Amino acid sequence: MARAVVAETGAPDFLSRIRMVVEGGTPFFMLAGERSAAGWNAPDWAHAAALSYVVQPEVGHMMMLEEPDGFCRIVSGMVAQLAA
Numbered sequence: 764m765a766r767a768v769v770a771e772t773g774a775p776d777f778l779s780r781i782r783m784v785v786e787g788g789t790p791f792f793m794l795a796g797e798r799s800a801a802g803w804n805a806p807d808w809a810h811a812a813a814l815s816y817v818v819q820p821e822v823g824h825m826m827m828l829e830e831p832d833g834f835c836r837i838v839s840g841m842v843a844q845l846a847a
Contacts, residue, residue, distance in 0.1 A: 796822035
């Protein structure tokens with residue numbers, strides 16, 4: 764999962780592809796690790812369009828490897844919000 768995240772977010776056209784998804788009405792969440800959140804360079808339109816912006820405590824960019832149980836709980840909560 765971590766490799767897939769890095770490959771996708773590092774692609775040159777990542778933001779333009781995300782913007783197309785957002786403008787198409789697909790709901791999404793933003794999730795950052797506490798130690799890396801300050802370094803995010805996410806555009807204002809992404810923050811404004813996100814259903815929520817969650818910071819996972821005590822982890823960095825690879826939260827799914829550093830604290831997989833906490834990461835899964837957060838993602839599960841996000842999925843539950845969509846299902847409600």
